[in-house]
Amino acid sequence: MKLASLNSENRDGALIVVSRDLSRAVSAADVAPTLQWAVEHWQSVQPRLQELSDALNAGDVPGSFAFDQTQVASPLPRAFQWLDGSAYLSHVELVRKARGAQMPESFLQEPLMYQGSSDYFTGPRDPVIVASEDWGVDLEAEVAIITDDVPMLCTPEQAKQHIKLVMLVNDTSLRHIIPAELNKGFGFLNGKGVTAFSPVAVTPDELEAHWDGAKVDLALSVHVNDELLGAPLAGVDNYFDFSRLIAHATQTRTLTAGTIIGSGTVSNHDRSRGFCCLSEKRALEVVNTGKASTPFFKFGDRVRVEMFDAAGRSIFGAIDQQVQAFKH
Incomplete structure (x- = not known):
């Protein structure tokens, strides 16, 4: 599973899941708003993030978009x-x-x-x-x-x-x-x-x-x-x-x-x-x-x-x- 933080008005960015080949991404807002929040609640959110990642890699996620490395924060x-x-x-x-x-x-x-x-x-x-x-x-x-x-x-x-x-x-x-x-x-x-x-x-x-x-x-x-x-x-x-x-x-x-x-x-x-x-x-x-x-x-x-x-x-x-x- 690959995770990134899309630049946003929030100083902690907006959590997205990224495909294995780094070509596509999808918002993880319904699971965790930020990576910090996800890590703090890892035991409960990790399975849901993994499901999202698997679906993204299979090309079966509505709302996915091209992943742009210039648009993310650390x-x-x-x-x-x-x-x-x-x-x-x-x-x-x-x-x-x-x-x-x-x-x-x-x-x-x-x-x-x-x-x-x-x-x-x-x-x-x-x-x-x-x-x-x-x-x-x-x-x-x-x-x-x-x-x-x-x-x-x-x-x-x-x-x-x-x-x-x-x-x-x-x-x-x-x-x-x-x-x-x-x-x-x-x-x-x-x-x-x-x-x-x-x-x-x-x-x-x-x-x-x-x-x-x-x-x-x-x-x-x-x-x-x-x-x-x-x-x-x-x-x-x-x-x-x-x-x-x-x-x-x-x-x-x-x-x-x-x-x-x-x-x-x-x-x-x-x-x-x-x-x-x-x-x-x-x-x-x-x-x-x-x-x-x-x-x-x-x-x-x-x-x-x-x-x-x-x-x-x-x-x-x-x-x-x-x-x-x-x-x-």
Whole structure:
């Protein structure tokens, strides 16, 4: 089942069900007004949404319409909680190596995670608005999940049943702002720009054999200005799958339905797979040559993030954004 939030006057959008091939959609208003409402009432609404999805895929739903990825918000246009992890330590290790720092052994035992801004997310085709190119504008292509209500001290095995939806992320990072913020010892704030999610969120069963219950094993494709930046495998070199990330987040608290958890930048030790962020490519250049030659984004640059099934079909639709200057 694939779900999306059509842009509307409601800040949380209007829930629609999308066909498997992303060609058609139908309103889910009679079942659930918004995705947030659906996740909060998942046990009762999921069967009805599934029936609607099955009928749509069979071509038997009155009122269906052509699905337009430019007309949707992020699946959750805003969320009560957005937690971003760092499950791919090959990314952490390389970036730290480029600045002459070792990765602490503790990073292998417990995931890094921060709580990001979630009062609004941009749509998957909305521009990335920044005030200055000097901020070091970068992308971070990730996989994310949406949970239902999760109890405190949830075990990794228990956590799997709380993963209701999967989607993709472009988490904008402002690399020249981040170091000074981190040096304060209080975490990210201004160093993280707008966050966008894929046009649709999918139930794990849509991923079929490529979902093991806690992670997806497919390549995450990233293009910058129509050139392939990389297609690392999301199921490889994943030190902390989503069950581990949920367990970590619930050590001292519960999670409310609609909580989004990101994997962090997808990255492989096999650098021939390319990269899901510019900073990782720059870090490898520093390690190999002593100097980074790849620039961060300039105004007018575009980024596209997408994931395809074994037959080459887009699963989540595409995050496709242009970097634009903020205007007063």
